[in-house]
Amino acid sequence: MRGPHDIGGLEAGPVDTDAHPMTFWEKQIDALNQLMAQKGYRRTDENRRYIEQLGHDVYNTLSYYERWAASLSRVLIDKGVLTQDEIDAKVAKVRARLGQDAG
Amino acid sequence: MQEPAHTHDHEHDHGDHGHTPHAPPQPDEKIHSYYQVLGLALKELLIDKGIITADEVRKTIEFRDSITPATGAKIVARAWTDPVYKARLLADGSEAIHDFGLDMGGTHLVVVENTPAVHNVIVCTLCSCYPRNVLGLPPSWYKQREYRARVVREPRAVLAEFGTQLPANVEVRVHDSTADMRYLVLPMRPKGTEKMSAEQLEALITRDSMIGVSLPRDR
Amino acid sequence: MPEFTPGTRVRVREDFPVGHIRTPVYIRGREGVVTRKFGTFPNPETLAIGRDGLPAKALYEVRFRQADLWSDYKGGAEDTLDMDIYEHWLIKV
Numbered sequence: 001m002r003g004p005h006d007i008g009g010l011e012a013g014p015v016d017t018d019a020h021p022m023t024f025w026e027k028q029i030d031a032l033n034q035l036m037a038q039k040g041y042r043r044t045d046e047n048r049r050y051i052e053q054l055g056h057d058v059y060n061t062l063s064y065y066e067r068w069a070a071s072l073s074r075v076l077i078d079k080g081v082l083t084q085d086e087i088d089a090k091v092a093k094v095r096a097r098l099g100q101d102a103g
Numbered sequence: 104m105q106e107p108a109h110t111h112d113h114e115h116d117h118g119d120h121g122h123t124p125h126a127p128p129q130p131d132e133k134i135h136s137y138y139q140v141l142g143l144a145l146k147e148l149l150i151d152k153g154i155i156t157a158d159e160v161r162k163t164i165e166f167r168d169s170i171t172p173a174t175g176a177k178i179v180a181r182a183w184t185d186p187v188y189k190a191r192l193l194a195d196g197s198e199a200i201h202d203f204g205l206d207m208g209g210t211h212l213v214v215v216e217n218t219p220a221v222h223n224v225i226v227c228t229l230c231s232c233y234p235r236n237v238l239g240l241p242p243s244w245y246k247q248r249e250y251r252a253r254v255v256r257e258p259r260a261v262l263a264e265f266g267t268q269l270p271a272n273v274e275v276r277v278h279d280s281t282a283d284m285r286y287l288v289l290p291m292r293p294k295g296t297e298k299m300s301a302e303q304l305e306a307l308i309t310r311d312s313m314i315g316v317s318l319p320r321d322r
Numbered sequence: 323m324p325e326f327t328p329g330t331r332v333r334v335r336e337d338f339p340v341g342h343i344r345t346p347v348y349i350r351g352r353e354g355v356v357t358r359k360f361g362t363f364p365n366p367e368t369l370a371i372g373r374d375g376l377p378a379k380a381l382y383e384v385r386f387r388q389a390d391l392w393s394d395y396k397g398g399a400e401d402t403l404d405m406d407i408y409e410h411w412l413i414k415v
Contacts, residue, residue, distance in 0.1 A: 001338045001347065002347045005229050005230060006228075006229060006346050006347050007228060007248055007251055007252040008228030008229075008251065008252060008255045008256070008279065008346045008347075008348040008349075009228075009252065009255055009256045009346075009348035009391075009392070010248075010252040011252070011253075012248050012249040012252040012253050013249055014249060014264055015244050015247070015249045015250050015253070015261060015264050015265075016243070016244055016247065016249065017244055017264065017265060018243070018244075019242070019243070020242075020243035020244075022240060025139060025142060025143075027164045027167065027168075028142065028143070028146055028160060028164070029142045030164075030167065030240065031160050031163035031164045031167065032142070032145060032146055032149070032155070032160065034163055034167075035155050035159055035160065035163055036149075036155075039154070039155070041154075043369045043370070043372075044209075044369075045342055045366040045367075045369040045370040045375075046369065046370055046371075046372060048229075048230055048342060048366075048370065049341075049342035049370035049371070051230070052342060061131065061134060062134070062135075062138060063135070063138075064231070064246050064247075065142070066135065066138040066139075066142075069138050069141050069142040069145065070138065070141075072145055073141060073145055076145070081152075081154070082145075082148055082149075082152075086148060087141070087144060087145070087148065090144035090145075090147055090148050091137070091140050091141060091144045093144075094140045094143050094144050094147065095140055098140070211360070213360075228346055228348075229344065229346060255348065255391075255403060256348075256391075256392050256395075257395075257396065257397065258388075258397060258401070259396075259397045259398070259401075260396075269398075271397075271398045271399075272398065272400070273398065274398060274400040274401055274402060275388075275397060275398060275401045275402075276385075276401070276402045276403070276404060277388075277401075277402070277403045277404070278403075278404045278405075279346065279403065279404070279405045279406075280406065281344045281345065281346065281405055281406045281407070282344060282360070282363065282366070282381050282406035282407075282408070283360075283363055283381075283406075284360060284381075284383075284406050
């Protein structure tokens with residue numbers, strides 16, 4: 001009866017104490033998140049709720065900042081700031097620029 | 104701003120997967136690749152719409168990068184050398200850090216003191232609440248499942264993984280940051296440091312000692 | 323709701339609503355002692371659904387003995403866990 005985030009007390013493996021410095025991509029997502037909060041687009045607890053409601057499979061597949069990107073996209077769509085169509089179109093553009101396959 | 108061509112240096116919870124250059128991408132890779140692109144797409148759309156500017160993103164990153172564990176170390180070193188400041192810090196951390204030009208924004212700083220009787224350890228089991236405005240961004244392990252799940256249940260075993268052992272008669276006190284309070288551990292000042300300058304003291308105070316998984320350096 | 327003064331023994335409500343809850347499942351039904359009150363804050367459960375979080379809720383630091391939380395706890399006998407819990411999750415024992 002737990003959300004995927006409510007993991008206190010569960011069994012888990014050893015802690016990976018390596019540094020894993022933040023990538024530039026992660027810093028951008030962190031900054032986006034902070035700016036959207038500062039500008040009043042969503043509250044911290046709304047962001048958390050969206051992450052919690054990703055479900056166990058998605059929560060545990062995505063990395064920490066990928067979850068933030070997922071949550072941010074959903075909250076912005078739900079609030080009418082962006083549409084899925086706009087996001088899909090921009091994703092295609094960014095992929096093309098990065099030289100990735102569409103699939 | 105142009106991103107470098109497709110990179111793989113993104114963080115995974117579940118350990119790295121191998122790549123061979125000519126094999127088709129596995130489903131997980133496609134998902135991570137999509138989310139990498141989605142993050143960039145969201146940034147660009149928000150800039151396109153004038154909701155944020157590229158300059159704001161840059162300044163936000165710079166501000167975040169400007170706060171590091173050295174920031175917290177300055178606060179701790181002052182508390183070690185100035186009993187009046189230490190009392191202020193323990194009574195109202197949010198107010199006391201104004202002396203350093205720091206502010207907690209919408210959260211509140213609670214400083215918990217290690218003593219010979221009590222050793223404090225901080226976690227946020229539900230997400231990753233962390234005193235970012237005094238320590239900077241949290242380390243990777245603090246946000247991951249293994250730490251969040253286990254430190255509340257077997258703190259001494261987790262501390263041992265960081266090389267930290269505490270006597271059985273010391274009370275290990277874990278703080279699960281579930282609300283708006285952000286916790287900073289005030290480590291005990293190591294013996295033999297009485298003649299050290301502020302800079303020398305600051306060098307002893309590690310990020311991990313202010314989270315509580317380690318003790319400060321003693322030299 | 324009346325105040326829980328420091329030293330009051332409390333139990334965490336053993337309810338399991340769905341939604342954004344900042345009281346972890348591992349602490350539900352457990353007994354501890356109030357150590358301090360942090361003040362009143364907007365309720366995160368309703369902030370999470372776009373409301374203003376009012377009326378604000380009192381927030382308490384509650385201390386639990388680890389031996390009371392985990393039947394197999396192998397650490398020190400005096401080890402504790404502190405958690406910040408909103409008033410509406412606490413029942414006076």
